[in-house]
Amino acid sequence: MPEIPTLFADGVLEATVRHGVARLTLAVQDGNGKPSATGLLVVPLAQLPAMAGSISRLMREVEAKARDVQAAAQAPEPAAPEAPAAFRFGG
16 A cells, blocks of 8 residues: 555644635644644545535544543442342242
């Protein structure tokens, strides 16, 4: 498999649409919080809803997982089962 470039971005500096193509200038914040361009994502406009949908689904999955982890952390530890004081057989 050919190596593909990896871009880190923590924002979008600019987004434009021209000639049926969306161009998103991805940004990264420097140590002072100032954004600078890190790459350009070019997407055919017809595919933009599918890409946005994929990112939205990923976000929903991440949020659901975070809720599950938070709920598990807040749930009380299950108590060890106590032996019953009496047994009843039949009857």
